[in-house]
Amino acid sequence: MDGSRFDQLTRTFVATISRRRLVSALAAGAAGVVGREEEAAAAGKKVGTTCGNGKKCCKGATCKNTTCRCRAGRRDCGDGRCEKCCASRDCPDGQTCCQQDNQCVALLTDPGRCGRCQNSRCPGATDFCINGECATAGCTGVTGGCIQGCVCHDRVDAGVPTGETARVEFPFSCNESTRRCQGDDDCDFREGCFDACGGSSGASNVCLRPCA
Numbered sequence: 001m002d003g004s005r006f007d008q009l010t011r012t013f014v015a016t017i018s019r020r021r022l023v024s025a026l027a028a029g030a031a032g033v034v035g036r037e038e039e040a041a042a043a044g045k046k047v048g049t050t051c052g053n054g055k056k057c058c059k060g061a062t063c064k065n066t067t068c069r070c071r072a073g074r075r076d077c078g079d080g081r082c083e084k085c086c087a088s089r090d091c092p093d094g095q096t097c098c099q100q101d102n103q104c105v106a107l108l109t110d111p112g113r114c115g116r117c118q119n120s121r122c123p124g125a126t127d128f129c130i131n132g133e134c135a136t137a138g139c140t141g142v143t144g145g146c147i148q149g150c151v152c153h154d155r156v157d158a159g160v161p162t163g164e165t166a167r168v169e170f171p172f173s174c175n176e177s178t179r180r181c182q183g184d185d186d187c188d189f190r191e192g193c194f195d196a197c198g199g200s201s202g203a204s205n206v207c208l209r210p211c212a
Contacts, residue, residue: 044068046080058082077102108132108189115190128166130155130192131184135166135210150211153194157183167211168194179207 044058045051047070051063060074060082070082077086083102084090091097091104098105098117105113108131111122115132122134129135136150150167172178174197179186181193187207197204 047076047082048080108184128160128164130166130210131187131190133190133192133210135192151196153196153208155184156181156193156195156205157185159183166192166194168192168196168208169211172196172206172208174198174206181205181207 044056044061045068046058047061047068049068050066051057051068052066055063057063057068058081060071061068062071063069070076074082074084075086075090077083085097085102085104088095088097094108095104095106096117097103098113100117105117107113107115107117107120107129109129111127111129111134114120114122114129114134122129124134124136127134127136149170151170152165152167155164155166178197180203181187182205184192187193191207191209193205194208195204196206196208
């Protein structure tokens with residue numbers, strides 16, 4: 001076979017392969033578009049669009065006067081969705097709108113989401129969340145039930161059950177530099193108010209960080 005004939009066959013083969021790839025790519029792209037359209041149809045019509053005649057509205061919305069509107073208790077997030085919250089300003093005081101599921105969460109006190117929205121569940125079944133920090137529960141006294149490097153003390157915040165105790169980091173100082181408190185709100189993020197320094201009522205309460 002001469003060189004010119006070989007070159008012609010090579011170009012024909014490459015062109016055939018290229019056309020096949022192009023057709024496959026176009027087919028895949030069309031399938032993707034159809035798939036997205038079907039997914040959108042299954043999700044329902046967005047807020048502000050026309051509904052009725054079998055056209056359902058998206059989750060959290062209802063058809064009112066032939067237009068999809070957010071149901072009571074849901075907010076229009078501006079992109080056609082109806083959610084329980086779109087931003088933290090939509091939540092009660094002390095709660096944050098977690099964007100992965102648009103739920104209002106008390107990140108400072110919720111053991112299911114302690115300190116942040118994702119991957120933040122406290123490990124123990126009886127653990128609790130103090131100012132965004134998981135605290136290990138189950139102390140039986142000042143020293144009983146505690147682990148190395150931690151000391152058990154009673155919590156004094158008015159919002160917690162009477163006698164609830166937690167393990168706090170040790171050592172700590174009870175000198176004048178220790179911050180006094182009447183409740184968790186007086187302490188920094190990831191700290192709680194504990195009866196840890198003895199003395200008269202109130203004077204013994206100091207801000208300490210719980211043991212994770």
